[in-house]
Amino acid sequence: MTEHLNRLTPRQIVFELDQYIIGQNDAKRNVAIALRNRWRRMNSPEDIQKEIIPNNILMIGATGVGKTEIARRLAKIADAPFVKVEASKFTEVGYVGRDVESMVRDLVEQAVGMVRTQKKEEVKIKAEQAVEDIILDALIPPIHGSGKVRSENVSVNDNTVPEDDGELNQRTRERFREKIRSGELDSRKIEIEVQQNQAPNVGMIGGAVDDVSMMNIQEMIGNMMPRRGKKRKVTVGEAKKMLLDEEASKLIDMDEVKSEAIQRAENLGIIFIDEIDKVASSRSGGGSGPDVSREGVQRDLLPIVEGSAVNTKHGVINTDHILFVAAGAFHVAKPSDLIPELQGRFPIRVELNSLTESDFYQILKTPKNALTKQYEAMMQSEGVELEFEDGALREIARIAFEVNSEVENIGARRLQTVMSLLLNDFMFDIPDKIGADSHIIVTADLVSEKLSHLIKNRDLSQYIL
Known part of the structure; x- marks a missing residue:
């Protein structure tokens, strides 16, 4: 996990960001240092690793100057899970707006997707061979109760291949395998069986159920129900695409994927909180109206940014070492209008310049x-x-x-x-x-x-x- 970061020095990170973002050198330098500090922490002595907390960043600047793009490109450079949320979403329906923890669960989902894709790429060759075997069985069905294959109706180079011993049939299959790989048979129709997900949509009557519990209930019911196969008539080219993901999924260990994804999210994850100024409340105002909702969102954000354990359907994730980047225009509100505890969790302040x-x-x-x-x-x-x-x-x-x-x-x-x-x-x-x-x-x-x-x-x- 740290090998890729090892090659990314702060200067190299800034160079990569320069390929896409003009100006804003101060912001680039600060995010480059923050990213390199992750590698430094993971390569520090074990007894001090947990004590090194990330320097979260507060970006201040007008819309369209590159705040989001800097954070998004940083995540791509680091090959890190990245989630962007708008703080104002948490106040849309009052104090009990969108669950603040959802951004951490979204980050884990991103990490699971990244690790799953990486693992599937590692087993791609084996998965392709399995897909070829399935297509070959559809093109040249085995004779029932026999190790041989039926080849009466199979033609190679427009010549009918008569049914023969197993060795000849094996050679026929290998010739067809080459044709499948070269794409010669991509337009030919075959019948294959595709697995269907039988997990139902579950609704609860009565008391409120949180998102994690609902996801776990749906996953549990989906695992209990038998998976059914559906026969479909498709071309060989379509079959290769449809079956590859299915066969690759069979070859990877999802428990290992989830464990690695949580580690990646904990150590490399970046959460970008946009419009943070929209939840800043006037310090001189009273304690009523929208200010209550805004301050409530800040207090909900605080434990996550400070570091806490969040339940997800893939397991518990600790947010202690996730890098949080907050951003806002601060035209009306000021950074000092945020509650002091939250201000303290974003020690690095970067002001982005208006574009000339x-x-x-x-x-x-x-x-x-x-x-x-x-x-x-x-x-x-x-x-x-x-x-x-x-x-x-x-x-x-x-x-x-x-x-x-x-x-x-x-x-x-x-x-x-x-x-x-x-x-x-x-x-x-x-x-x-x-x-x-x-x-x-x-x-x-x-x-x-x-x-x-x-x-x-x-x-x-x-x-x-």
Whole structure:
């Protein structure tokens, strides 16, 4: 579990984040240190490991400046389970809003999915062989009560293979196995048996039942009921996809998966709590109204962030070493409006900068997943080449920055709106009016022509942009 982290030095982590996120160097440095500290803790002497707690981070910045993207990319770099929740969800139906512990259970589910996928990849070759055997049995059914196989109706290279001894039949099966692997038989129809999950949806009458108990009840009833197979007629290609997951699942030990997943969630898990400022209550206000609900959510969050045991359907998970990253714009509330105990659990404060016109230009040009590259790829799928001149990128950046300044600042998300308005006519005309092998060049003049009237008409831009 620590081998991958060993290769990720703080500088390497920042370098990886730079491939997708422009600016915000202070935030990148802090999350890089927090991630490296996990490896340092796990490689410390055992008697001190449990005492080293993560330095949870509070990110302060306007929407669209990269708070969520930094946390999400950090999780991908570390190959760590990641969950994003919005703190305001916990107050939607008053004080008894969504169960705060649900974010920890979601993290465990993420970890189980990651470990299961990894284990299935390890047994993929064996699973593929098992799938081939099932398909071969469907193509060349065994003779009842005999070790031989029936091959009267089987043709290889359009020649009928007569029923012969076991050695010849075995050679026939191997020839068919090669054809299955090469995809020659993918369009051929066969009948296979697919396992169906018989677990019912269970509802409870009477007192409230918590989520964990309900999940356990459903799983228990599902395990008690026999699994039934359903005959389906599909192509060989479809059968390979349908059966591979089923056969791989038979080869992995789910108890081992759950145990490893809980360890991964405990030691590598990252929970991103967005809109934390929405549950900050005014310290000068009274003790009534929405402030009660908000402070109640903070007090529910506190034990989880401090470190506690949470029951999940896969087992008990301790949250002591999960990394919590909270974020908020804090336009109205201030970090000091959070209850002191919760403030103390987010010792690292990082203020993210608002994006400049130059930042917008770099966001359009530099990241691996830049919007310009996404549009180029989509048009390339239609055989159309799209090219952006440098002046066009600067003009798009200028317009996006100007709209953010005058209408509402939504950060880098504004670029999506501007790019959509700029290119929608082209996207609509492809491939009917603009055919394959066409070459579209986006110039600064084209950008001005398409978008300048929206900037000038402020009332219109408030609705459209």
